[in-house]
Amino acid sequence: MYFNRSNQIPRSAEVVVIGGGVIGLTIARALAQRGVRDVCLIERSAVGTEASFAAGGILAPQAEADRQDEFFELACRSRDLYPDFAGRLQAETGIDVELDTTGTLYVAFTERDFEEIEARCEWQATAGLVVEKLTAKEARELEPCLAENVRGALHFPRDVQVENRRLVNALVNSVAQSGVEICADTNVDSIITDRSRITGVQTTRGFISCNIAIVAAGTWSSAIQVGQSAPIQLLQTPAIEPVRGQMICLDAKPQLTRHVLYSPRGYLVPRHDGRLLAGSTSEHAGFSNQVTAGGISHILANANEISPAVSSLPILDTWAGLRPRAADGLPVLGPCDEINGLFYATGHYRNGILLAPVTGELIAEAVVTGLVSPLLAAFSPNRFNLAHVS
Numbered sequence: 001m002y003f004n005r006s007n008q009i010p011r012s013a014e015v016v017v018i019g020g021g022v023i024g025l026t027i028a029r030a031l032a033q034r035g036v037r038d039v040c041l042i043e044r045s046a047v048g049t050e051a052s053f054a055a056g057g058i059l060a061p062q063a064e065a066d067r068q069d070e071f072f073e074l075a076c077r078s079r080d081l082y083p084d085f086a087g088r089l090q091a092e093t094g095i096d097v098e099l100d101t102t103g104t105l106y107v108a109f110t111e112r113d114f115e116e117i118e119a120r121c122e123w124q125a126t127a128g129l130v131v132e133k134l135t136a137k138e139a140r141e142l143e144p145c146l147a148e149n150v151r152g153a154l155h156f157p158r159d160v161q162v163e164n165r166r167l168v169n170a171l172v173n174s175v176a177q178s179g180v181e182i183c184a185d186t187n188v189d190s191i192i193t194d195r196s197r198i199t200g201v202q203t204t205r206g207f208i209s210c211n212i213a214i215v216a217a218g219t220w221s222s223a224i225q226v227g228q229s230a231p232i233q234l235l236q237t238p239a240i241e242p243v244r245g246q247m248i249c250l251d252a253k254p255q256l257t258r259h260v261l262y263s264p265r266g267y268l269v270p271r272h273d274g275r276l277l278a279g280s281t282s283e284h285a286g287f288s289n290q291v292t293a294g295g296i297s298h299i300l301a302n303a304n305e306i307s308p309a310v311s312s313l314p315i316l317d318t319w320a321g322l323r324p325r326a327a328d329g330l331p332v333l334g335p336c337d338e339i340n341g342l343f344y345a346t347g348h349y350r351n352g353i354l355l356a357p358v359t360g361e362l363i364a365e366a367v368v369t370g371l372v373s374p375l376l377a378a379f380s381p382n383r384f385n386l387a388h389v390s
């Protein structure tokens, strides 16, 4: 069911998911599929209109990784869930999320870039990962649009891409079909507790009683207060900051490239309908999601370095979104020790589209079974000091 401003919100739910981006939607779907019947997803505006709408949809854990750590393991696990995830979403909703498995080329232009790709190729090949080193000639044979001064490239056939806006649409349809109540235009102001247990969430449209609340509110997650009113005791919640990313959408018919083209400074993502996305910036500009002249010229310069052919393409659109970043840049995933029933699924920063399937699976599993996967250990919210403050 899809509730909007004209409908009543429910008075109680088994689980309340806060935030209707790709993370909240994926968790709600995974909960419903595990038989949790009374899931309510609350979104302060319209679902899927923030970072999840702004993203590029690149699913490329290998392209940028310099070591095999817990984050890399989680990201690869999620990428490898995508074929099944996309296939099931299509079966459930009829929506093709355009999972494109052509692969990613990570391209080098400077001496430093070249050293970087050599080192990356070496550790990944030693670790048994699929990566192929291409000479400049081979890279240009594969993608003739690459600039003539390209020095070499890494080909990551398993690093793929998805059309994230279609993904959000498919998730909304799947979630609505599975009986989750979606309450749009409803802000969660606070999560109310009593003796370290959740009693419900206070929204702009009333109180919803629940024992489990999952904070998946992206960049705005730390604005949601957690605590009890008498005596006043608030939880110190994980700090999430916004990192703005701007994007340009170009018109490339016929399409310029088949692969995602990635350099240390920018990327080009070809869509099936002829759009070509050029990204991005990484800015600390508060909660402003404005597109700026400086941002656009930065993206165009880096896109042009990858392929000078970009400069003759018409610009169709520009936008910006806010990536949710925790203090250490890692996602914040799992139950909070201080409050029974409180879970966080936020801080996905530059990788929320990539990490959506694994986040949905592991958070839903933890909620339903009480068992927290070892894969989540490094990302626990408890790594921050979540003590009560009066």
Ligand SMILES: Cc1cc2nc3c(=O)[nH]c(=O)nc-3n(C[C@H](O)[C@H](O)[C@H](O)COP(=O)(O)OP(=O)(O)OC[C@H]3O[C@@H](n4cnc5c(N)ncnc54)[C@H](O)[C@@H]3O)c2cc1C
Pocket: 018, 019, 020, 021, 022, 023, 024, 042, 043, 044, 045, 046, 047, 048, 049, 050, 051, 052, 053, 054, 055, 056, 057, 058, 059, 186, 187, 188, 189, 216, 217, 218, 219, 220, 221, 224, 244, 245, 246, 247, 279, 280, 320, 321, 322, 323, 324, 345, 346, 347, 348, 349, 350, 351, 352, 353, 354, 355
């Ligand atoms: C330009 C750009 C490019 C990117 N490219 C990629 C990429 O190629 N690959 C990749 O994997 N990731 C990429 N990302 C990152 C990715 O978009 C994010 O990590 C991901 O979308 C985070 O999803 P989310 O659901 O946590 O946040 P969001 O999509 O921001 O959703 C959070 C939702 O919570 C709602 N909300 C907030 N507060 C409340 C409240 N109090 N009550 C109710 N609802 C609330 C918001 O309205 C919003 O809808 C990119 C991001 C940007 C900006």
